[in-house]
Amino acid sequence: MAESNFVDYVKIFCRSGNGGPGSRHMRREKYIPKGGPDGGDGGRGGHVIVRGNAQMWTLLHLRYQRHVFAGHGESGGKQCSFGADGDDVIIEVPLGTVAKDAETGEFLFEITKDGETHLLAKGGRGGLGNTHFKSATNQTPRFAQPGEEGEEGWKILELKVLADVGLVGFPSAGKSTLLSVVSAAKPKIADYPFTTLVPNLGIVSYRDQQSFVMADIPGIIEGAHEGKGLGLRFLRHIERNSMLLFMVPADSKDHRKEYFILLNELEKYNPELLDKERFLVISKSDFLDDELKKEISRELGDIPHDFISSVTGMGIQQLKDKIWQILNNS
Known part of the structure; x- marks a missing residue:
């Protein structure tokens, strides 16, 4: 599917159906000219x-x-017949979708399972027919309840990509190249910043026909938590990953500083992200000799890391093994 077809944020106006009014009907049949009340209840308004x-x-x-309207419930009828319920409207969404109230920002629910359902707008209850109001002192009530009004308002649906591994790094760190090598995904790749404008998912095959899902998240820049660059638009996707794979290119001027800038952006966006398992790889390492690797390792200190090259395949299988170990021990 084309990149332009990826949409992870929508704001929609929802209105559930009104409940149908109860009936005020009086029983009138041959030989029963003055029957009692027999009005039925109104139908429920449709849900969104x-x-x-x-x-x-x-x-x-x-x-x-942009507008989603459910059907209204129908009126109750004679002979205690119920009005039909209004038609529900079902909005299908991908897994990882979060619903919020657009005015208050209140979190409503999150969809994580296939077939899982939640009410976005509840239909109004149908009104009671006049049969419910019959009493010893009022045997012929000529009134019934009106139906309840439905709910309406603007709602926000946000998609947070579900993946086992999220790739985190500055633009042009080699994230898309790695994903294209370890999976069948074909992200757009070039040597200029912000080639990746949407998250790309790839299924990575592992030993014994096992697999895990890797997500290439668009590059982060310093200040992303404030909305700079692609900023907040894609930082939320990282929240759904089981582990984070940080990528710093071998030609970086300061590998340790770059790693901590990335870590700082995640912490300022959501401190809970630091609770996730994480691992650092130095990408584009095919031109590094053993001495340079040792120098970078000394620079990184106690930060768990490894060296890879997506072009030559160096360290790729070892990286898969490390990821699998982290995913199954976390």
């Missing part, structure tokens, strides 16, 4: 429901559907 769909990966289908 969000349902998870594991086959979807974008919110593109909602970009041009």
